[in-house]
Amino acid sequence: MKVAAIFCATLFLGVSLFLTASAQTPSPDSSKSLDVSQLEALAKKIDEQNAKIDALSQEILKLEQQVSHIRPGT
Numbered sequence: 001m002k003v004a005a006i007f008c009a010t011l012f013l014g015v016s017l018f019l020t021a022s023a024q025t026p027s028p029d030s031s032k033s034l035d036v037s038q039l040e041a042l043a044k045k046i047d048e049q050n051a052k053i054d055a056l057s058q059e060i061l062k063l064e065q066q067v068s069h070i071r072p073g074t
Contacts, residue, residue, distance in 0.1 A: 012050050019043055 012053065015046055015050065019046065
């Protein structure tokens, strides 16, 4: 289950890096304001998804802890 936590962390960092790189890319045309608003909307959706992923990761960790305390055969 540690793989799931590592995967979630890697996914989060990758998305964060992508958003940072996208935000720093200069737009060649001032008519790209629509694109900026679309990027902001996508960033908000990604943040919401990351929050859901974080919540699920926490649930996985709790379940792992519960399972680790159960003895086999009981």
